[in-house]
Amino acid sequence: MPRGGLIATGLVGLALILLPPLSGFHPYYLYLVSTGLLFGTLATSWNILAYAGQVSFGHAAFVGLGGYGAALASLHGLSPWAAIALGGGLGAAGAVIIGLASGRLQGASLALATLAYAEMWRAIAQNWDEVTGGGAGLIGIPALPTLPWPSPDVSGGRAGGYYLSLALLASVLAVFAGILRSRLGLALAAIREEEERAGLLGVHPLPWKLLAFGLSGFWSALAGGLYVHTVRVVEPDLVFSLHFSILPLVMATFGGVGTLLGPAGAALGLYLASELFLHPYVPAFHQLPYALALIVVALYAPGGLGTLFRRRRHGAA
Amino acid sequence: MSPTTLAHAIVAGVLLGCFYALMALGFSMIRSVTRALNLTHGDLIILGGYLGYWLWIGSGLHPLFLVPVAAAALLPLALGWQWLFQRLREPKELSSLVLTFGLSLFLQNGMLALWPGEYRLIASEALTASVSLGGLTLNRGRLLVAGLALAAVGSLHVALGHSRWGRAVRATSVDREAAALLGINVDQATQSTFLLAFALSGGVGVLFATLHYLSPSGGAELTLLAIVLTIWSGAGHARSVLGAGILLGVVETLTLLWSGPRWRELIVALMLLGTLLARAGGLVPRRSR
Amino acid sequence: MALLEARGLSMAFGGLQALRGVDIAIEARQVVGLLGPNGSGKTTLFNILSGLLRPTTGEARFDGARLTTLPPWEISRLGIGRTFQIARPFAHSTVWDNVLVGVTFRARRGPRAALERRREVERLLATVGLLDKARATAGELSLGERKRLELAMALSTRPTLLLLDELASGLSPRGREEVMGFYGQLRGEGLTIFAIEHSARVLSRVADRLLVLDQGTVVADGRPEQVLASTRLVEAYLGEDDEP
Numbered sequence: 001m002p003r004g005g006l007i008a009t010g011l012v013g014l015a016l017i018l019l020p021p022l023s024g025f026h027p028y029y030l031y032l033v034s035t036g037l038l039f040g041t042l043a044t045s046w047n048i049l050a051y052a053g054q055v056s057f058g059h060a061a062f063v064g065l066g067g068y069g070a071a072l073a074s075l076h077g078l079s080p081w082a083a084i085a086l087g088g089g090l091g092a093a094g095a096v097i098i099g100l101a102s103g104r105l106q107g108a109s110l111a112l113a114t115l116a117y118a119e120m121w122r123a124i125a126q127n128w129d130e131v132t133g134g135g136a137g138l139i140g141i142p143a144l145p146t147l148p149w150p151s152p153d154v155s156g157g158r159a160g161g162y163y164l165s166l167a168l169l170a171s172v173l174a175v176f177a178g179i180l181r182s183r184l185g186l187a188l189a190a191i192r193e194e195e196e197r198a199g200l201l202g203v204h205p206l207p208w209k210l211l212a213f214g215l216s217g218f219w220s221a222l223a224g225g226l227y228v229h230t231v232r233v234v235e236p237d238l239v240f241s242l243h244f245s246i247l248p249l250v251m252a253t254f255g256g257v258g259t260l261l262g263p264a265g266a267a268l269g270l271y272l273a274s275e276l277f278l279h280p281y282v283p284a285f286h287q288l289p290y291a292l293a294l295i296v297v298a299l300y301a302p303g304g305l306g307t308l309f310r311r312r313r314h315g316a317a
Numbered sequence: 318m319s320p321t322t323l324a325h326a327i328v329a330g331v332l333l334g335c336f337y338a339l340m341a342l343g344f345s346m347i348r349s350v351t352r353a354l355n356l357t358h359g360d361l362i363i364l365g366g367y368l369g370y371w372l373w374i375g376s377g378l379h380p381l382f383l384v385p386v387a388a389a390a391l392l393p394l395a396l397g398w399q400w401l402f403q404r405l406r407e408p409k410e411l412s413s414l415v416l417t418f419g420l421s422l423f424l425q426n427g428m429l430a431l432w433p434g435e436y437r438l439i440a441s442e443a444l445t446a447s448v449s450l451g452g453l454t455l456n457r458g459r460l461l462v463a464g465l466a467l468a469a470v471g472s473l474h475v476a477l478g479h480s481r482w483g484r485a486v487r488a489t490s491v492d493r494e495a496a497a498l499l500g501i502n503v504d505q506a507t508q509s510t511f512l513l514a515f516a517l518s519g520g521v522g523v524l525f526a527t528l529h530y531l532s533p534s535g536g537a538e539l540t541l542l543a544i545v546l547t548i549w550s551g552a553g554h555a556r557s558v559l560g561a562g563i564l565l566g567v568v569e570t571l572t573l574l575w576s577g578p579r580w581r582e583l584i585v586a587l588m589l590l591g592t593l594l595a596r597a598g599g600l601v602p603r604r605s606r
Numbered sequence: 607m608a609l610l611e612a613r614g615l616s617m618a619f620g621g622l623q624a625l626r627g628v629d630i631a632i633e634a635r636q637v638v639g640l641l642g643p644n645g646s647g648k649t650t651l652f653n654i655l656s657g658l659l660r661p662t663t664g665e666a667r668f669d670g671a672r673l674t675t676l677p678p679w680e681i682s683r684l685g686i687g688r689t690f691q692i693a694r695p696f697a698h699s700t701v702w703d704n705v706l707v708g709v710t711f712r713a714r715r716g717p718r719a720a721l722e723r724r725r726e727v728e729r730l731l732a733t734v735g736l737l738d739k740a741r742a743t744a745g746e747l748s749l750g751e752r753k754r755l756e757l758a759m760a761l762s763t764r765p766t767l768l769l770l771d772e773l774a775s776g777l778s779p780r781g782r783e784e785v786m787g788f789y790g791q792l793r794g795e796g797l798t799i800f801a802i803e804h805s806a807r808v809l810s811r812v813a814d815r816l817l818v819l820d821q822g823t824v825v826a827d828g829r830p831e832q833v834l835a836s837t838r839l840v841e842a843y844l845g846e847d848d849e850p
Contacts, residue, residue, distance in 0.1 A: 055411060057418060101594060108354060108410035109593050116541060116589040123582035183710055190707045193696035199678035200656060200688060202711035202763055242537065246422050249415065287426050294419030298412055299404045 009261065016166055020159050030158035034230065036271040037165035038223045039247060040264035043255065044172045045219040046248035047263045048179065052212040053192030054102055058114030059220050060244035061098070061121045066091040066221025067228040067239035068125060068132060071141050074229065080144050084225035091221020092214045094121070099213030103206045106195075115245070122240035137235030144229050161230050168226060169264060172219045177260055179215075188212055220248075247271075247290060254293040266293075325453055326570045332455070332463040334566025336528070337542060338559040339466035340521050342473065343514035344543035345550065345558055349490040350510045353402050353413035358543050359536030360424040361515065365391060365522020366531045367428060370437045380441050380527050381461075387523045388516035395515035399508060421536070428533040436530035444527050462524045467559075469517070474555040486510055538582060541589045548592050607670070609634040609798055610655070610767060614664035617650050617822075624650040626822040627664065634766075637789070637799040639809035639830070642819035648802045649691065651819070652769050655800075656688045657681040668767065683713060687765030691772040691802075693752035697745035701755060704744050705730050708762025727762075734758045734788070750781045757788060768792065770801040774808050786812060810834055 016033075023029045042059060049056055070087030074080055098117045105113050125132045132138070146160050179185045187208040190198035195205050224244075228234045248267075255266030270289050278286040344358040365387040372383045401420075405412045444458030477483035485506040488496035497503045529535075542565070549561035565588075572584050608631035617625040625647045632638050642648050653659040655666060657678035666673040668684055676684075687708075695704050705727045731737040734754040739747065747755060753773055760768055774785040789812040792799060803809045809816060810830040818826035818833060826833045 055415075057414065101590075105593060107408060108414055111411060111414050112354075112544060113590055113593045116586045116593070119537065119541065120583060120586035120590065123580070123586055126582065127579045186703060186707060186710060189699055189703070190696050193698055194694055196658060196678070197690075197694050197696065197759075198707065200658075200682055201708035201759065202679050202682045202713070203707065204677070204679045237534070242422065242425070242534070246418055250419060253415070283430075285426070285430070287422060291419050291423040295401070295416065298416040298419070299401065299406070 020162055025159060027158045030162045032275055034162045034165040036268045037169045038227055039251060039271050040169045040267040041172050041223045042220055042248045043251035043263035043267040044176055045216040047252045047257060048176055049212050049216040050252060050257045052188040052209055054209060055111045056114045057111045058118035058245050059248050060240050060242060061118040062091040062095050062217040062220035063224035063244040064121055064125060064240035065094045066224030067234050070225030071138050071228045071234040074141055075138060080142060080229050084222060084229065087225035088218045088222040092218035095213040095217020096210050099210045102209050118240060118245055122236050125236040125240055135236060137233055139233045141228055141232045141234065143232060164226060168222055173260065173264060175215065180260065184211065250290045250294045253297045326574045327567055328453055330567035330570035331563050332459045333570060334563030335463035335466040337546060337566050338562025339469055340539060341543040341546040341558055341562060343517045345547045346510050346514045348547060350486060350507050351402055352409045353405060354410055356414060356417035356540055357421045357424055358518065359539030360421050361391060361518040362522040362525055362539050363531055363536040364424065364428060365519035366526035367432050369523030369526050370439055370531065373439050380439050380444065380523055384520040384523045388520040391515040391519035392512055395511040399511040425533050436532050438530045439526045441527060458527050462528065470555050470559045477555060482509065538585055541585050545589050545592050548596055608632055610668050612666040615654060615661045615666060616663045617654065617659065618662045624822055628824055632798060632800060634798050635796055636815060637793050637813050639813035639816045640800065640802045640819065641806055641809060641816060646819040647822040648819055649771060652688060652771055655769060656686060682763050685766040686769065687760035687763050688769035689756040689760045689771050689773060693756050695744035695752065695755055699744060701736055701742050701744055702727060702740040704755060705758050705762050708759055712763035730758045730761055750777055753777065767798045767800065770799060772802055772804055775804045782808065806834060
């Protein structure tokens with residue numbers, strides 16, 4: 001990363017760390033920015049997979065598995081931390097399973113398979129009443145331990161969740177930065193650009209792709225687990241919602257697929273713009289920014305989807 | 318399971334299948350003419366359903382009269398969608414998925430804002446009566462819908478096979494550039510396909526609303542079904558869509574008979590997953606090397 | 607025993623019979639040229655030998671190991687490298703990374719040390735004269751540079767057998783001379799080479815032996831001067847030799 005970028009990142013990071021005291025620990029704003037940070041985590045996880053050329057339309061599956069896994073574990077008496085980690089593991093496993101389909105499907109077919117996969121998990125959560133509580137979902141999920149500082153009365157207990165979300169985003173960014181500089185990054189880029197050629201150079205594509213699916217699913221599921229411990233309920237239409245599949249795609253492509261900070265930045269920007277400026281005034285259309293960002297990306301942006309799809313343009317002779 | 322139950326399920330499956338075929342036609346037509354996959358397909362049907370419901374509450378007319386109204390109401394959207402689809406970049410299938418995935422979010426939110434709250438159904442008494450046929454008791458509405466579906470698929474089959482317009486549409490589907498070189502007005506063929514597909518979706522929506530409860534997010538399942546049918550029917554001829562629809566209807570009804578109705582959505586999702594895996598490349602035909 | 611041995615290789619694509627019972631044996635350190643008109647099955651043969659295609663019938667062995675059931679990455683680890691007639695680099699990666707992929711993944715336990723890998727990429731790029739383009743994006747290279755990158759990528763897995771698909775075609779006379787130089791250099795390093803070239807002249811200058819494919823069958827096999835003198839080759843091939 002160039003020096004200027006490093007300084008800018010540092011400043012943004014510092015501002016985010018200082019935001020709670022600066023905003024006077026206003027619970028609503030803390031909740032809003034925390035959710036924005038969770039979307040940042042989700043968009044970055046999505047981007048890990050996109051870096052390998054795999055377009056997912058089903059990240060809701062991983063968020064939902066993480067959410068339900070963490071909620072159930074918590075309700076059965078596990079500490080929230082262990083529960084969230086367990087949910088992460090469940091999400092990673094779920095991602096690896098659909099990742100196996102990438103050995104056979106690619107591009108639009110794989111995208112549709114991931115979409116169907118998320119629908120499948122939603123249908124299971126919706127109807128497996130004995131375990132998931134069916135359409136009504138599960139309530140009474142314990143809250144995360146509150147930070148002793150400042151007193152919970154000031155922040156409504158939101159400060160802790162806020163810093164956790166920030167730490168989660170920082171961790172997934174660190175992982176992606178590590179990937180970009182590692183053998184994994186080299187293999188994933190090769191698979192994205194020319195999978196067949198990568199094979200001829202000794203790269204067995206499937207295990208690397210599964211690793212990308214696993215990492216992406218793990219962090220998405222952690223975000224899901226943290227989210228259900230913040231809102232303290234879980235329902236099929238809440239965590240397996242199409243939103244958790246569409247928004248990371250929109251945010252990552254708008255922010256620039258394959259860039260380290262673009263997806264997270266776009267996630268925060270789009271989410272906050274939508275919630276702060278549109279939701280209070282035109283609630284019905286507060287999701288307009290996403291739709292517009294998407295149309296812009298799909299039709300015009302050279303650096304957005306172009307980076308994802310380039311493999312094809314230079315593809316087979 | 319008694320033979321009567323089985324026979325009943327098969328007949329119900331065939332009727333359902335006719336409706337599925339009609340429902341999927343628009344998706345299949347747009348795909349074959351533009352190669353684009355329209356994930357808003359189901360949302361458009363639901364939108365047609367809501368329009369029909371809204372008109373039915375307001376006017377009290379027989380739902381059948383509302384079919385053409387809802388069909389016409391979607392025509393402006395057809396032009397908008399076509400404008401967007403024309404600007405899609407390669408690879409078209411994936412770009413179109415991304416674009417329409419976002420539009421779907423937009424449509425669903427719009428419908429949620431306009432018709433919030435409880436689920437809606439066009440519960441017209443004209444359609445709920447039972448009819449006895451050869452020892453089987455059938456719902457009149459379902460029979461009527463199946464009949465309409467057969468008529469629509471039949472006329473489309475004839476129109477595609479035996480008219481100037483049909484020839485232009487077929488040629489555009491096979492090879493757009495070659496068709497243009499042969500002097501076929503491909504833009505006109507594309508536009509008429511969009512208009513027809515959207516009108517079909519709007520009309521189907523009203524029929525759907527007489528059979529099932531509407532909900533703003535209910536379109537996803539219809540889209541998935543349309544994709545399954547499109548893959549099954551291969552080349553996308555109206556006739557093969559009908560065949561695939563009936564097969565799907567019967568398979569679904571029999572599976573539900575065995576598993577119980579609550580696993581319906583799961584079965585639809587599994588059917589799409591299975592279809593994609595079994596026919597890898599069936600969605601996007603591979604170019605020969 | 608021959609280093610590469612193929613018996614009865616046949617390949618059908620639908621109704622099209624691309625290869626019909628091809629037998630080949632190549633000794634270690636031989637340079638063998640493969641000639642034949644367009645559509646005679648040359649590239650199909652390479653695709654089978656490198657694991658991109660599985661033959662309809664027949665089998666191939668390399669160094670005693672059966673190739674025809676192995677995936678490309680296993681074949682590459684056995685020591686077979688190849689180039690493509692139309693270059694297929696990782697177009698949006700740097701030239702450096704294009705070569706680094708093979709250096710890193712050619713073995714389950716490739717060179718651990720980053721420095722070791724770096725030295726090797728440098729050496730390979732220097733061999734093909736692309737060191738000054740190391741930071742360029744592969745997609746931006748000229749045709750000649752792409753051909754040289756192809757060669758560096760093929761060499762990056764340290765093959766003992768190189769399959770070269772028209773390395774010289776489409777190049778200027780000077781570029782072709784350069785490629786001739788590469789052939790000589792690689793032979794000097796003890797590599798076994800199986801090379802398709804469009805031009806019989808180019809091949810006869812570098813090859814110990816020529817094979818001619820026509821309609822999926824080997825129609826001639828022998829020393830270059832014998833093969834070029836054979837009448838069957840003239841029928842099958844020379845009519846198409848458009849590069850003077």
